[in-house]
Amino acid sequence: MALNTELIGKEYAPHTITVEREHVLGFARAIAEDAPVIVDAEAARAAGYPDQLAPPTFVTTMQIMTSAQIVADPELGLDYARVVHGEQAYEWHRPIHVGDSLTAVPRIADISSKGPLEFLVIEAEIKDAVGETVVTARTTLLSRGTAGGGG
Amino acid sequence: MSSHVRLEEVQVGEAIPVASKVVQREDVKAYADASGDQNPLHQDDAFARGVGFPGIIAHGMFTMAHVVKAVTDWVGDPGALMAIDVQFRAVVFMDETLEAGGEITAVDPGARTATLSVWAAVERDGKRVLAVKNSRAQVRLA
Numbered sequence: 001m002a003l004n005t006e007l008i009g010k011e012y013a014p015h016t017i018t019v020e021r022e023h024v025l026g027f028a029r030a031i032a033e034d035a036p037v038i039v040d041a042e043a044a045r046a047a048g049y050p051d052q053l054a055p056p057t058f059v060t061t062m063q064i065m066t067s068a069q070i071v072a073d074p075e076l077g078l079d080y081a082r083v084v085h086g087e088q089a090y091e092w093h094r095p096i097h098v099g100d101s102l103t104a105v106p107r108i109a110d111i112s113s114k115g116p117l118e119f120l121v122i123e124a125e126i127k128d129a130v131g132e133t134v135v136t137a138r139t140t141l142l143s144r145g146t147a148g149g150g151g
Numbered sequence: 152m153s154s155h156v157r158l159e160e161v162q163v164g165e166a167i168p169v170a171s172k173v174v175q176r177e178d179v180k181a182y183a184d185a186s187g188d189q190n191p192l193h194q195d196d197a198f199a200r201g202v203g204f205p206g207i208i209a210h211g212m213f214t215m216a217h218v219v220k221a222v223t224d225w226v227g228d229p230g231a232l233m234a235i236d237v238q239f240r241a242v243v244f245m246d247e248t249l250e251a252g253g254e255i256t257a258v259d260p261g262a263r264t265a266t267l268s269v270w271a272a273v274e275r276d277g278k279r280v281l282a283v284k285n286s287r288a289q290v291r292l293a
Binding site: 023026027029030031032033035037038047049053055056057060061064065081084085086087088089090091092095138 | 172178181182184185186187188202211212213215216217219220223224228229230232233234235236237238239
């Protein structure tokens, strides 16, 4: 079954987190990241940052939550067993640091097809407590064999 | 609050050091817990075999994190990464050696930034398989 292209442009519920030190350290350990500005608050401040930086891809932790809403939207008609993560892009307007309060607003930016593949593009603007954009995220999910209503 | 690499020190065509890591089951479990992505494809061998893989696979975002690390280790500051766009082309299995690297494709002396093409690869059955290709990153230089 083809994805519902009428949902292009649909916005989903915002998701807000506070960036906690322990979560940043756990994420850093999981990806073997040991940069001083990430694992040591003093080193981060000495480098001019307000607090320890999160690893750049820490922003992924927000996307798991935001994408889940879209993937589960019954109007979209996505079969998650057919889904592959095709592409991921991030643009950082500034680094994320411990103590940041971040809000992501996800939306369906595009749905297209090429042969048997369908492409679902999810974009999220992630803003801080004062409403400045911190990260722009774009996720492309591939749905295999669903284009054209062919099954 | 910036890169440790000076723009004047880099040249288009220059490769950055390759970051190498053996991907182990406990790494993928730790990534699932830290990221919140508990998809059984990354934890349950029987489930992974059910969808046609020989066993669990690493998260695409785990692979992407290592591409990012290759770039930020080279530039010397994770805060100097401005943008990245990766295309996932192959999955990564347990106990494979994941390599990530890149090459400088452009420098902007006005903005003091560099653009790199970046990649990730594993050796499988004697062949090099690209897990990430046609991908790029942008960093701020000193």
